[in-house]
Amino acid sequence: MGKLVLYGVEASPPVRACKLTLDALGLQYEYRLVNLLAGEHKTKEFSLKNPQHTVPVLEDDGKFIWESHAICAYLVRRYAKSDDLYPKDYFKRALVDQRLHFESGVLFQGCIRNIAIPLFYKNITEVPRSQIDAIYEAYDFLEAFIGNQAYLCGTGITIADYSVVSSVSSLVGLAAIDAKRYPKLNGWLDRMAAQPNYQSLNGNGAQMLIDMFSSKITKIV
């Protein structure tokens, strides 16, 4: 096995999804901090690793992969002893893929990034209410996806759970999850928070992003 390096920053949800996956697989890796607010991801050196200049980036034996969903799927295919976290069965895998794409397009891009970019990079401190409504709409979908299952894709945890929890655990700072309105989502979040090393791998970074949002937002309009 080659040397694994994860490039990222704690507050980043997709970085935390990769950390949860690496830990679940028992993989050793070096973690290299990329300070986004200081522009370290825009350097020539980092662009050679990832021309899209996003974190996370995984380095495996000198090769680079970016995009957390691709990284998590790669890690399971390449290193897992079983396929539980990313099943080979066509239908089961399709279900995991659907949730991963939901995280990528709806939760991360549609909710987190749409709020974060104006706040952190354009100094616009008022958040349109429609963007908060979009979070609740996403929660409605998640409530339906979970249904009576323990995890997002059934009885066992998969990389979809790691991906989705990375953003939901920060979105709660913008749109609280009411246990009466979202009993399934709330129960699932509790189960995820009870996973080994959850706090150090995801909880602390999720809170950092919540604090970053709180320090910038002046008003919901």
Ligand SMILES: N[C@@H](CCC(=O)N[C@@H](CS)C(=O)NCC(=O)O)C(=O)O
């Ligand atoms: N869908 C991507 C999102 C990656 C992403 O946008 N990461 C943010 C930090 S949370 C970033 O690197 N932003 C800096 C930039 O876009 O220049 C993934 O899952 O890896």
